[in-house]
Amino acid sequence: MIVSSYNPAEPGDLVVAVEAAGSDGVGAAVERARAAQAGWWAAGAAVRAAALGRFAEAVEARAAELAALIVREVGKPVAEARGEVARTAAIWRYYAQAPFAPAGAVHEPAAGEGLLLTRRRPYGVAGLITPWNFPLAIPTWKAAPALAVGNAVVLKPAPEAVACALRLAELAVEAGLPADVFAVVPGGAEEGEALVAAADVVSFTGSTAVGRAVVAATSGRGVPVQAEMGGLNAALVLPDADLGQAAGHLAAAIAGYAGQKCTATSRVIAVGEAYEPLREALVKALAAVPAADPAEERTVCGPVIGEAALARITGAVDSARAAGATVLAGGDRADRAGWYLEPTLLEDVPAGHPLLAEEFFGPVAVLLRAADLDEAIALANATSHSLATSVHSRDLDTALAAADRLDAGMIRVNAPSSGVDFHLPFGGARSASYGSREQGQAVLDFYTASRTVTLLPAGTPR
Numbered sequence: 001m002i003v004s005s006y007n008p009a010e011p012g013d014l015v016v017a018v019e020a021a022g023s024d025g026v027g028a029a030v031e032r033a034r035a036a037q038a039g040w041w042a043a044g045a046a047v048r049a050a051a052l053g054r055f056a057e058a059v060e061a062r063a064a065e066l067a068a069l070i071v072r073e074v075g076k077p078v079a080e081a082r083g084e085v086a087r088t089a090a091i092w093r094y095y096a097q098a099p100f101a102p103a104g105a106v107h108e109p110a111a112g113e114g115l116l117l118t119r120r121r122p123y124g125v126a127g128l129i130t131p132w133n134f135p136l137a138i139p140t141w142k143a144a145p146a147l148a149v150g151n152a153v154v155l156k157p158a159p160e161a162v163a164c165a166l167r168l169a170e171l172a173v174e175a176g177l178p179a180d181v182f183a184v185v186p187g188g189a190e191e192g193e194a195l196v197a198a199a200d201v202v203s204f205t206g207s208t209a210v211g212r213a214v215v216a217a218t219s220g221r222g223v224p225v226q227a228e229m230g231g232l233n234a235a236l237v238l239p240d241a242d243l244g245q246a247a248g249h250l251a252a253a254i255a256g257y258a259g260q261k262c263t264a265t266s267r268v269i270a271v272g273e274a275y276e277p278l279r280e281a282l283v284k285a286l287a288a289v290p291a292a293d294p295a296e297e298r299t300v301c302g303p304v305i306g307e308a309a310l311a312r313i314t315g316a317v318d319s320a321r322a323a324g325a326t327v328l329a330g331g332d333r334a335d336r337a338g339w340y341l342e343p344t345l346l347e348d349v350p351a352g353h354p355l356l357a358e359e360f361f362g363p364v365a366v367l368l369r370a371a372d373l374d375e376a377i378a379l380a381n382a383t384s385h386s387l388a389t390s391v392h393s394r395d396l397d398t399a400l401a402a403a404d405r406l407d408a409g410m411i412r413v414n415a416p417s418s419g420v421d422f423h424l425p426f427g428g429a430r431s432a433s434y435g436s437r438e439q440g441q442a443v444l445d446f447y448t449a450s451r452t453v454t455l456l457p458a459g460t461p462r
């Protein structure tokens, strides 16, 4: 099988075509990684720290080229693509410190003499399965901590972003990582399944359906797994909010990268008298970010990833329209080649419509009305996959009360729902995530097993 990726802004532009690894190829890559892991771990903290630091430098040295590749392969607007490259370098640099982080704790025995201590140890080979929408940052925020604590990694990227992943593998060589410690296996479902069947620890980001299958297969083998899946995110706008600022943040969260982030906003809940002025401000703010060429400096909303994605999103908008919804902004394909949809806002979408229940991964949001904060929170919590919720209010008490009662993994006050800090834990509520959080320091525990060591003085009677 051939894995190929095409430019979503120019569908005839083939970015790369490579042979898929096949399940045998994945098995062989895992075996080679397992053999290389022993030396990577034995080399020690300073060697791993230096290699990860050089990875950051390699990314920075190629920043312009990498941003252009992100634009071309996955249609991310160039300003955001540059931001992703900078974030990627920052993540490598951040985890370059992790080999020196405390590896455990020392405890007194419950009784008698001796010393108790915990120590973490790498599992071996981390199997990473990643989506196309953050083609450098997501593989990095999985690989960097896994490598820092002494694992080798085998990465199975989404076919749509295979060129970016292969470029990362080249940078690993440039950074001087030992051969086979960072391997990329191109492919689709077959390769993903083979990786899940062979790795010693698995981290997945992607759709809910595939994530559930990965969790079932991995935990069935008794192997640790974390999965980041879909998000259906709400924004709560209170009447006392700075509505101009809120509308700008919402437009970015709805239309930025054509809404193709698990942190994008798809439901805007206006409380009480915020509804009418917010509707007006938001329609204006969305008109200011029309669908446009991702290579252009000012573009916020580029194309969606492909033809099937565009058909799925426009189909949902059309069905909402047929069910009585009003399209306040966008709603139609942009008048240009490529898979573009104008940023779209709807109101009066009937309860239970798929736009209110499923993640469509497009520049589309539904405006909802809530009588008060209680109703807004109930609406926001009415989904099973809440990842990131934003709250817009000038009143800190209201914002904190909302943050307390919202069932979401990330709560952002007076900020877009999208955008994450790589040094803090990242993940969602209920079915949005499975297992422990990604990113930050906590993920170092995910990629290691803890050992408890008991030391008694020689000759101690039992």
Ligand code: UN1
Residues within 6 Å of the ligand: 131, 133, 134, 138, 205, 228, 260, 261, 262, 263, 417, 418, 419, 420
């Ligand atoms: C962001 O909002 O900057 O797949 C990051 C995703 C998320 C990452 C979002 N895991 O869209």
